[in-house]
Amino acid sequence: MVTNLPAIGTQFLIDIPALDSIIGGLRRRGYEVLGPVVRGAAVVYDAIEGVNDLPAGAGDEQEAGAYRLTRREDGALFGFVLSPHSWKKFLHPPEARLFAARRDGRSFRLLNGGPAPPPRYAFLGVRACELAAIAIQDRVLLGESYSDATYRARRQGAFLVAVNCTWAAPTCFCTSMRTAPPAEAGFDLALTELVSSERHVFVIEAGSRAGAEVLAEVERHEASPGDRLEAERAIAAAKASIWRKVNTSGLRELLYEKFDDPRWDHVAQRCFTCGNCTQVCPTCFCTTVDDSSDVTGQQTERWRRSDSCFSQNFTFIHGGSVRMSAKSRYRQWLTHKLGAWVDQFGSPGCVGCGRCITWCPAGIDITQEAAALRADEEIAIGKGDAI
């Protein structure tokens, strides 16, 4: 056992073989390591065994309703921005069997006490906005009044390796949502990739004792002031390139006032109510519960499946669905994300990752919709320019 653990918060420099050792160290500890890999036409998060699985030289271009995988000359391992599906698919899986039961005479017998033992995940490449999203899901799903067993079991065992973005996509607006890099808390290890014609290294720091223990096992040097400056500059350049914005000041009140705004009709004409935005969003957590029985009537199961405020059955009560129109469903989504979430959980439900913008087949842009709602406000009360 290593006795001298690297201090939490101290920055070190490691090379690619050392990153490979970190992955190996996590695997030795029994973690299933998940990280970015190229699958088909995108970088997705999946099982990895070492650095060779990482998407060297993969980049991405993102715009509203469009994503293209690109090649980069520099061989960066984290040169893409965001994967279509977030870590939510592991922590808050879209389908989970809650229990099964069998008829037993006039009673019944539970076939399992609850969900199966959770996997122990280590995530490699969690961006700052994604850490913020996990913190939001923690508030929702590990709250005092309600704690979700499936999420809790997966979340508690998880090891998070953050990666600070050194590139941003045109769909990013983390700077508006105060979730921008560098990652400050909530990780076990945090990396910043430095890639140039001279060297390909990582600035790394531990954020927890578990992180320090893993870092202690690999070859490293303390980062020089020059290394640290290079990392800071790379992050600052990424942030400076972000141009999408949401003006969050007074936004919650504004949205409540805009309940009847004609802009909702405008967006409803374009919205498919397909639900893609809620499925890719790293904070959207809504699920439905399906009870089913088999054809013999002997066995029953309860499944939890992802649901969406864009589906009609989501608000089905006696007499029908409360939100029949596309307008009411889009309004619910945006107003909850940027407004009502604050009342419920103390922060907006949006971290500015831009996934809902990129992965909306209609290319609907939450930042544009929010700005349009504010714009007619400003025209109406005669201050400022319309956007």
Place this chain on the structure above:
Amino acid sequence: MSSKKAAKDERKTIAVFKFASCDGCQLSLLELEEELLSIVGAVNIVYFPEASRVMLKGPYDIGLVEGSVTTHHEAELIQQVRRQSKMLVTLGACATSGGIQALRNWKDVNLMVRTVYRNPDFISTLKLSTPVAEHVPVDFELRGCPISKYQLLELLSATLAGRKPNIPTYSVCMECKRRDNVCLTVAQGTPCLGPVTQAGCGALCPSFNRGCYGCFGPMESPNTDAMIALFRNLGRSDPEITRAFRTFSAWAWQFRQASEECEHERKAR
């Protein structure tokens, strides 16, 4: 099986009827190989010409109807089937929305008959291929070309237990995302009808890198105007868009309207 024994049977009776169709949907019942024994233990299939010689008279607890109504004879038969079935379920795109044979609804059927058959006088057919629900009330519609055998099993299990079946009416996209697919439209610019099509297939085509063909028909609130706009954006011509909406669920009114809109738009231009 003697009819005497069947009469004492407490199991619910099922009859499977065929109209204008390819048999693919009723075969889904036989494809439930693993569950078939449990199914015949739970229900009594008393009329299924495709699979069994037993053909008992009605009334039946559940009538499963495959196929669309295309002839005078079928139009009369469906009335009898309705009278004989306590619960009537349509199986698949033909029975639910007229099927691929509804493509003739935009053509002159007599001209087609004269072109295809050497002795057209022997052919007696209706002008339109129509869904069962245009003729009689339907209790439940199973979508798809063919249906999902799992949805059929779910419907039977739910009916026997007296519960609501778990058959979602939202988009294929919901299932596509649940399967962890990368969206074809966004990542490759492939036209896909997923956003306007009802789930149920498990996003089968997108999972094999093909855009959704819409065989499960319109989802609960299909925005076909947005779909037309998206297809045009992806470089599809109006005739191509008309054809995209006119496949398995061509006569479902939302798809029909969308296909006609593109057709008229083209003529107007």
